[in-house]
Amino acid sequence: MSTGDVSPWWRGAVIYQVYPRSFADGNGDGIGDIAGIRSRLNHLAALGVDAIWFSPWYPSPMADAGYDVADYRDIDPVFGTLAEAEALIAEAHALGIRTIVDVVPNHCSDAHxxxxxxxxxxxxxxxxxxxxxxxxxxxxxxxxxxxxxxxxxxxxxxxxxxxxxxxxxxxHLFAPEQPDFNWDHPRVRAEFEDILRFWLDRGVDGIRIDSAAMLAKDPTLPEATPDGPSPFVDVDAVHEIYRSWRRITDSYPGDRALIGEVWLPDHQRFANYLRPDELHAAFNFDFLGCAWDADALRACIDTTLAAHSLVDAPATWVLSNHDVTRHVTRYGREDTTFSFAAKREGVPSDLELGTRRARAGALLSLSLPGAAYVYQGEELGLWEVEDIPRELRQDPMYYRSGGVDPGRDGCRVPIPWSGETPPFGFSPDDAASAPWLPQPADWKDRTVRAQTGDERSMLELYREAIRIRRAEPGLGDGTMTWLPAPEGVLAYHRPPGFTCLVNLSGAAVPLPPHTERLLASGPLDDDLLPPDTAVWLRTTGTPAGPETA
The missing domain is CATH 3.90.400.10 (Oligo-1,6-glucosidase; Domain 2)
Incomplete structure (x- = not known):
């Protein structure tokens, strides 16, 4: 455990999610792999992230993109070998980057x-x-x-x-190929405790827990009712599982973190997972799904911080991940929220507007108290690919819904690195196969190479924001105070001398008194902050908000 005044890394980290299938392809088969990740670690080091979270890379029939695990102690051959994974963990550590592996304990593959x-x-x-x-x-x-x-x-x-x-x-709460484990059985509990030790022994710094609230079931298997407790989500027996896992992580040197995927509307029930003897952190899906609206965001931030303060846990701030429509696209729609039910093909999106808001959202999420997550490609300003041909779609959600739900393939398209045409450096030049999902030709302006050195690019915005976050004593873990602001504007102070403004209104607003402009998500109009723009300021003394008149 950490001692003294040094906060554990997971309380204020910037964590980058790698979706291995779509990050970088080292062997030219069109599928991302560990060799590709190792070859691109320099990108993550230049970005300045503190840790990488790897989506599942285990042997799997891939009925659900690897979340149907056949062997929790090995690597699927499509991604490489266990020795390569161990080398990747060591190479990341050598660059000062921690590693987090994804464990899927609710269910396995039917091939297990x-x-x-x-x-x-x-x-x-x-x-x-x-x-x-x-x-x-x-x-x-x-x-x-x-x-x-x-x-x-x-x-x-x-x-x-x-x-x-x-x-x-x-x-099987998910696909038929994903049978649910019976966590009432001691053999299941012992198996996963051993799996945790297996990966912790290999040097990983954290475990991300898939569907973390769903492991325990009411053994009487009652029907679910609209007003009653769920028989398979957030059943109280789940907490003893995480207490045992916490005892294991606490027994290892360094700060090893348990991070839960917990979707719960009840904030008190959510906070229960973050009690001092359970998980260290959990994903903040309220923030991810929140509308681009000042009142809604402020309420979400307040509720999040209040829930976490109950158990002295750090909040997390997430804009996108491998399961949701990319936020450049969401923020360009008339309805800027995210919900699985409302996600449909053919909903128009103003990508220029969405990009402007995504830039402001980056400065918002990276300056709130706690840890921040970056999903691969969001630092490039990638949008959701919504015109994937039917015959190339792979997500079971698309097929199980009869095509009504477009699924999650659109946020999983391989990311672009360089060049003018696909595969944009995702695969080697002599690759035998095209990328497993098609990349838009318009992404030629979104490659890492095209954006590097362009101070107006999304990539350089993220690099500079993360650099400032690391250098700024008030950012990361800590406290914040709201400042008075006009309608539609978020303004907050983080001691000792940092202020963030995000203008979600339709009119420019004046900047408050400040001694330095640290970073802005878009051009400022002299001392005015335009709509859909955020700015980081150096302030002294008791900060004032922007003029409300």
Whole structure:
């Protein structure tokens, strides 16, 4: 544990999410891999991030982009080898960059040896490690519950016995290829405690926990009701699991962090995961999904900070990730919120407006108290690719919804590094295969090479913002105070001498008294801050907000 006045790194880190399939392709097969990541670590060092979070890279049939894990202690051959992963962790450490691996504990792949053994015989002891249940009705033909999947569709699939007769059903809150573990069984708990140790022994600094609120289930399997507690989300028994995990991470040298993917509307219930003996941090989905609106953002920030203060945990600020429409596109729409239900093809977006707001959003998220996450490509100003041909789409959400939901492929398109045409340096020049998802030709202006050295580019904005954040004593972990501001303007102070203004109104507003302009997301009009623009200022004494008259 940290001692003295030095805050643990995870309280104020800038963490960069690498989606391995789409970051960089080292061997030319059109799919990103560990060799590609290792070759591009210099980009992340130049960006100035503190840590990298790797989305799943384990052996997997890829029914859900690797979130269906067949072996938690190895690397899928499409990404490389375990030795390469160990080298990557060491090389990142040599650059001062920590590493976070993604663990998926709610479910595994149907190719996992345990599940294959469970299918082999109705009497297999491995069946107790999952949720096998007889069906309802005289012939067992009705699924055991009517639970609805977050992926849309059914949550139960019926098995076939070795003799060909219909068998029991098994639970999968996500795709049928992702059977849920039974966390009431001690063998499941012991297995994941060992998996944690496996990766911590290899030097990783953190574990990101997928679907962290869903592990425990009500063992009576009651139906879900609109007003009652969910039988499979945020069941109280989940907390003892994380207490045991915390004891493991605390036993390792250095500050090892547990970071949960926790989607919960109840802020008190959310805070329970961040108690001192549970997780260190959790993702802030309220902020990610919030409208580009001053009142909504201020309320979200206040609620977030209040919830985290209950347990003295650091807040996290996230604008995009591998599951949501990229915020350049979201912020250019009439409805700037994010929700899975409202995500549809054909909704127009003003990408110029979205980019201007995304630049301001970057300065907002990077200057709030706590840790900030950057999803690969957001530092390049990439937008959602919404015209992927149907035959090239791969996300099961697209197919399970009958094409109603366009899925998540549009934010997973391989990122551009250099050159005028695809694959934009994502793959080697002599690559045998095209990138696994097609890149827009318009991304030639969004490559790392095209933006490097251009002070007006999104990339240089991120580099400078992260540099200032590292140098500024008031940024990262700490406190903030709202300042008086006109309608539609966010203004806050972070001691000892930092002030941020974000103008979400339709008119320019005057800057408050200041001694230095540290950084602006767009051009200023003398002493006026234009709409959809943010500025960082050096202030002294008791700061004043912008004029409200």
């Amino acid at each position: 040896p345990w599940f294959q053994a469970a299918l082999a015989s109705p009497d297999a002891p491995e069946r107790e490690l999952f949720w096998f249940r007889p069906g309802r009705g005289p012939d067992g033909a009705q699924k055991p519950t009517d639970w609805v999947s977050p992926f849309a569709g059914d949550t139960w699939t019926r098995t076939t016995n070795p003799d060909g007769t219909p068998g029991d059903w098994y639970l």
